[in-house]
Amino acid sequence: MTISAVRGTFLDFVDDPWKHVGDEQAAVRFFADGLLVVDDGIIVDFGAYDEIGSRHEGVDTTVITDRIIVPGFVDGHIHLPQTRVLGAYGEQLLPWLQKSVFPEERKYADREYAQEGTRHFFDNLLASGTTTFQAFTSSAPVCTEELFEEASRRNMRAIAGITAIDQNAPDWFTISPQDYYAAATEQIERYHRKGRNLYAITPRFAFGATTELLETCQRLKQENPDLWVHTHISENPAEIRGVLDLHPDCTDYLGMYEKFGLVGPKFTGGHGVWLSDDEFRRISESGAAVTFCPCSNLFLGSGLFRLGKATDPEHRVRLTFGTDMGGGNRFSMINVLEDAYKVGMLNNCMLDGSLIPSQQNLAESERNKLSPFRGFWSITQGGAEALYIDEFVGNFDIGKEADFVVLDWTAGPPAVAWHASLLAEQGGPQTVEQAGELLFSIMMVSDERAVDETWVMGRRAYRKA
Ligand code: GUN
Ligand code: ZN
Numbered sequence: 001m002t003i004s005a006v007r008g009t010f011l012d013f014v015d016d017p018w019k020h021v022g023d024e025q026a027a028v029r030f031f032a033d034g035l036l037v038v039d040d041g042i043i044v045d046f047g048a049y050d051e052i053g054s055r056h057e058g059v060d061t062t063v064i065t066d067r068i069i070v071p072g073f074v075d076g077h078i079h080l081p082q083t084r085v086l087g088a089y090g091e092q093l094l095p096w097l098q099k100s101v102f103p104e105e106r107k108y109a110d111r112e113y114a115q116e117g118t119r120h121f122f123d124n125l126l127a128s129g130t131t132t133f134q135a136f137t138s139s140a141p142v143c144t145e146e147l148f149e150e151a152s153r154r155n156m157r158a159i160a161g162i163t164a165i166d167q168n169a170p171d172w173f174t175i176s177p178q179d180y181y182a183a184a185t186e187q188i189e190r191y192h193r194k195g196r197n198l199y200a201i202t203p204r205f206a207f208g209a210t211t212e213l214l215e216t217c218q219r220l221k222q223e224n225p226d227l228w229v230h231t232h233i234s235e236n237p238a239e240i241r242g243v244l245d246l247h248p249d250c251t252d253y254l255g256m257y258e259k260f261g262l263v264g265p266k267f268t269g270g271h272g273v274w275l276s277d278d279e280f281r282r283i284s285e286s287g288a289a290v291t292f293c294p295c296s297n298l299f300l301g302s303g304l305f306r307l308g309k310a311t312d313p314e315h316r317v318r319l320t321f322g323t324d325m326g327g328g329n330r331f332s333m334i335n336v337l338e339d340a341y342k343v344g345m346l347n348n349c350m351l352d353g354s355l356i357p358s359q360q361n362l363a364e365s366e367r368n369k370l371s372p373f374r375g376f377w378s379i380t381q382g383g384a385e386a387l388y389i390d391e392f393v394g395n396f397d398i399g400k401e402a403d404f405v406v407l408d409w410t411a412g413p414p415a416v417a418w419h420a421s422l423l424a425e426q427g428g429p430q431t432v433e434q435a436g437e438l439l440f441s442i443m444m445v446s447d448e449r450a451v452d453e454t455w456v457m458g459r460r461a462y463r464k465a
Contacts, residue, residue: 002040004458005056007049008064008406009428010034011435012071012395013381017373018311021366024373029396030432035061036069038402041155041457046396064406066428067452068435070376071395072131072403073333074383076320077230077270077291079136080147080160081105081114083121086326093236093300093327094207101326102173109140118146122154126462128332129405129451132384132393134159134230134268134320136202139175141183148191155457157393157401159228161200162187164217165208168242177216188224196401198389200228205235206243206256214260221262228387229262233269233290236302240274254279263288266388268320271296272310273303280306281315289318289386292378294339295328307344308351308367318386321378332448337375341444344368372439406453409438411464412446419445 015027037045037056045052081104088100108114125133137143137160144162151158164180165173175183184201192199201220203209209217221227234240234253243253250256254275257263267288275283275290283290292305310317321336322328330336347368353360370378384394392401409424410417420441429435442450454462 003037003044003059005035005037005059005061006064006069006404006455007033007035007061008067008069009435010036010046010069010396011376011432011439013373013377014395016382017371017377018316018367019313024371025432027377028373028432028436030435032428032430036396036402036404038458041402041459043396043398043400043402046398064453066408068407068409068429068438069404070407071380072393072405072454072456073129073379074320074387074393075125075130075133075322075333076268076289076383076387077293077322078133078325079327080121081108081117081138081143082326083117083124086331087299087329088326091300092238093302094238094242096300096327097169102169105138105143106173108138108143111142111146114143114146118150122150122156124331125156126154126454126456127451127464128334128448129407129454130331130333131403131405131454131456132157132389134200134228134322134387136163136204136230137161138163139165139173139204141187144187148187148197151197152195154461155196157196157198157389157403159198159200159230159387159389161202161228161230163202163204164213165204166213167210168208177210177212180213181216181220184220188220188227192224192227196392198228199224200230201262202230205232205239206253207239207246214256214262217262218260227266229267231257231262231269233257233272234274234279235271235297236300237274252276252279254282258282268387270322270324271302271305273297273305275306277309280309280312280317284315284317287318289320291320291322291324292340293322293324293328293336294343295330295336296324297343298339299329300327304343304346306347307340307370308347308364311367312364319378320383320386330447333379334443334447334450337370337379337443338447340375340378341370344370372436372443375443376439402455402458404455405451406455407439407442407450408452409442409446409450411452412442412449416441416446
């Protein structure tokens with residue numbers, strides 16, 4: 001008998017809150033006293049305790065009080081071998097890669113170092129409430145092997161692949177298209193769809209890829225249409241100029257990935273800070289996704305992602321949110337929401353007509369505002385949909401994998417507890433509005449210290465000391 005249950009206060013999403021402007025609660029599912037029933041890691045029942053409790057009498061039940069339980073967080077863009085160099089001082093993207101990133105990632109060709117770094121990486125993810133991620137590794141096959149081995153041991157859902165680069169990096173860091181093809185082919189066979197592992201063709205970025213390498217990626221996708229494709233796009237102006245110099249036949253950055261047949265469902269481009277309206281439209285029509293990485297975009301000075309444009313209902317772009325750790329200086333998706341909110345507010349101000357009234361766009365301006373429901377949807381079900389893994393994770397629908405996070409709204413910096421007591425005077429949230437207020441408090445006043453427990457496939461994988 002492997003059935004067990006968790007009783008507590010649950011909140012998840014059944015729709016995209018951006019589709020319900022003015023009535024976002026229509027996208028939310030909330031049970032002040034709920035029950036989640038799990039069989040062998042899979043959700044087999046979920047609902048109000050009053051309604052479904054009698055069906056599960058006698059089931060081994062963990063009762064969690066004074067907490068909000070939400071689906072495990074999805075980090076759509078993170079770099080495993082940058083675990084030790086997050087928060088490096090003083091550079092924009094291209095010099096930062098040369099100075100801080102490539103020398104550190106080089107160490108992950110050594111298995112022992114890769115194992116040590118990988119352990120730190122997974123410990124940090126679980127302590128941050130992240131149960132699903134799409135990651136870059138390094139150009140050494142060892143790094144990707146260690147990622148999938150550790151993900152399997154921890155039973156976490158991971159999307160990753162060798163991170164290929166064959167130009168604009170030191171010789172000791174590049175991989176040839178031939179070696180990349182051979183190693184990726186072997187790894188696809190060994191890891192793809194084994195347990196919870198999914199494989200991604202991962203050209204690091206267009207600036208670091210020769211035509212031959214991109215043709216190799218195209219070949220891999222043609223030979224394995226089920227694979228994911230993960231890369232960077234339009235992050236930094238110097239990078240974009242470099243890409244357009246390398247590919248003068250392309251009018252924009254996206255066109256370069258389109259040229260090699262990589263853009264479509266299961267393609268994710270990280271950052272997209274400088275995407276044009278037309279690129280957003282083409283991404284939307286293709287079914288591809290973009291990752292909003294606000295911690296990194298601010299930390300590396302890359303720019304302000306146009307959230308209100310990406311969420312335009314006319315050309316809605318699938319979005320994941322990501323830490324981009326170590327370009328992002330945090331592991332926590334809660335910090336990502338904090339910075340995303342601030343970026344949204346800056347865009348909101350620019351478009352509200354206060355500076356140039358003729359450029360006022362109130363609908364786009366409003367879509368930049370990251371309400372708690374928009375935010376938590378984006379790092380759970382929204383992220384899962386963008387990555388085409390919502391059949392597995394994202395919310396508490398029956399049949400999905402039971403990954404969830406137990407949030408303590410009183411935990412965090414010293415200011416949090418008294419602040420939150422204003423919002424939760426009668427103990428825990430009784431209504432969706434109260435739950436939303438507490439979630440907003442968590443994203444703006446707290447951080448990963450709000451993560452009390454992280455559960456993976458129905459088992460507790462992390463508990464705060
Ligand atoms: N573009 C190419 N490589 C990287 C990386 O490691 N981090 C970020 N933020 N952008 C990149
Ligand atoms: Zn990145």
